[in-house]
Amino acid sequence: MSYQDAKKRYAGIGIDTDAVIGKLREIPVSLHCWQGDDVTGFDHDGPLTGGIQTTGNYPGKARTPEELMDDIDKAISLMPGKKKLNLHACYAIFENGGFADRDKIEPRHFEKWVKFAKERGMGIDFNPTFFSHDKVKDNLTLTSPDEETRKFWIEHGKACIRISEYFAKETGVPCVMNIWIGDGYKDIPSDRLGPRLRYKDSIEQILSEPYDKSLVKVCVESKVFGVGVEAYTAGSSEFTLTFAATHEGILPLMDNGHYHPTEVVSDKIPALLTFFPEIALHITRGIRWDSDHVVVFDDETREMAKEIVRCNALGKVYMALDFFDASINRIAAWVIGFSSWQKALLSAMLTPHETLKKLQDENRLTELLAMHEEIKMLPFGDVWEEYCRVCGAPVQSKWIEDIKEYEKNVLLKR
Numbered sequence: 001m002s003y004q005d006a007k008k009r010y011a012g013i014g015i016d017t018d019a020v021i022g023k024l025r026e027i028p029v030s031l032h033c034w035q036g037d038d039v040t041g042f043d044h045d046g047p048l049t050g051g052i053q054t055t056g057n058y059p060g061k062a063r064t065p066e067e068l069m070d071d072i073d074k075a076i077s078l079m080p081g082k083k084k085l086n087l088h089a090c091y092a093i094f095e096n097g098g099f100a101d102r103d104k105i106e107p108r109h110f111e112k113w114v115k116f117a118k119e120r121g122m123g124i125d126f127n128p129t130f131f132s133h134d135k136v137k138d139n140l141t142l143t144s145p146d147e148e149t150r151k152f153w154i155e156h157g158k159a160c161i162r163i164s165e166y167f168a169k170e171t172g173v174p175c176v177m178n179i180w181i182g183d184g185y186k187d188i189p190s191d192r193l194g195p196r197l198r199y200k201d202s203i204e205q206i207l208s209e210p211y212d213k214s215l216v217k218v219c220v221e222s223k224v225f226g227v228g229v230e231a232y233t234a235g236s237s238e239f240t241l242t243f244a245a246t247h248e249g250i251l252p253l254m255d256n257g258h259y260h261p262t263e264v265v266s267d268k269i270p271a272l273l274t275f276f277p278e279i280a281l282h283i284t285r286g287i288r289w290d291s292d293h294v295v296v297f298d299d300e301t302r303e304m305a306k307e308i309v310r311c312n313a314l315g316k317v318y319m320a321l322d323f324f325d326a327s328i329n330r331i332a333a334w335v336i337g338f339s340s341w342q343k344a345l346l347s348a349m350l351t352p353h354e355t356l357k358k359l360q361d362e363n364r365l366t367e368l369l370a371m372h373e374e375i376k377m378l379p380f381g382d383v384w385e386e387y388c389r390v391c392g393a394p395v396q397s398k399w400i401e402d403i404k405e406y407e408k409n410v411l412l413k414r
């Protein structure tokens, strides 16, 4: 079937595919730099810590800022849709031996990233890096009972607020700054309250750094557990949600890998939108645990996109990808994951939500189920190919060859 035929089929259920394609092209999705080098960054030599893990040793990982930027460029040339760049603090670029520790990093350490983003018309999101560092003491940062340790990490958070504001001012796009810590205990703690009280105080001290709330959107991300911190994590769902709810201008961030495996974030999106004017998401794919597999076009991914679209919340939900797979070509991982979320958004925008809502409200549930199933058979793939064409992105049969070529000529030579 051609796009013109598909367009007619969708018009039959009241959907204007051209308008949908035009709208989706304008919606930014944040692309995480850390897929390119297995969350290593440029400011330390030690291992990845904090309860997260990359597995695999596929050849060709980026080792320098230049290699990482080249790889990001390759990826963005192969996938449709508007991109925003997502950086972690550990991706600071130190030149001519001018190292600064995380409590002392400054905007100038990110000048090259700003130039990179501006040249490509991208905004930048930011994340303090509260892991993989020798000042992480006994698996603790912002919750540490050691005041010197806690102070170091508070200063890191403040430095990141200053850098986030710099990004927003330079790019003209608000910067979403996300606070996540892996602090916790492997086995049953004897004090669950103390670490949380210290965490609350630490974030409040970070937020005492003056900043423009319209330019920097500070989020707090929850997690149920991590590797090595199985029994307790301070930043649980209840903690972060309540923190955001009780602190003006702070957003809750839900990472769909950070819940018990049978919980679904799709259902949590409208629950939070009932109360919060804006929320943020980390989109990933957990298999049995927070395994950070590459996002695919599966049922829950589609359901999350559907909730954002049918809640009329495309302008209220900051969407960022967060996965890292070191066992396959890292550029392909970006392209597959980013494109899968684009597919989910496109599919959601091609769904006749008003008609479906009406059936629910009129309790015509047999027809509702029948229509849900009918919609799955519409010629979605033809609209997707048209979207790729309009965005100047190749369809899959083309991009995979391109990546194999890049692997042979660039990645395998590293």
Ligand SMILES: [Mn+2]
Residues within 6 Å of the ligand: 221, 255, 282, 322
């Ligand atoms: Mn996350």
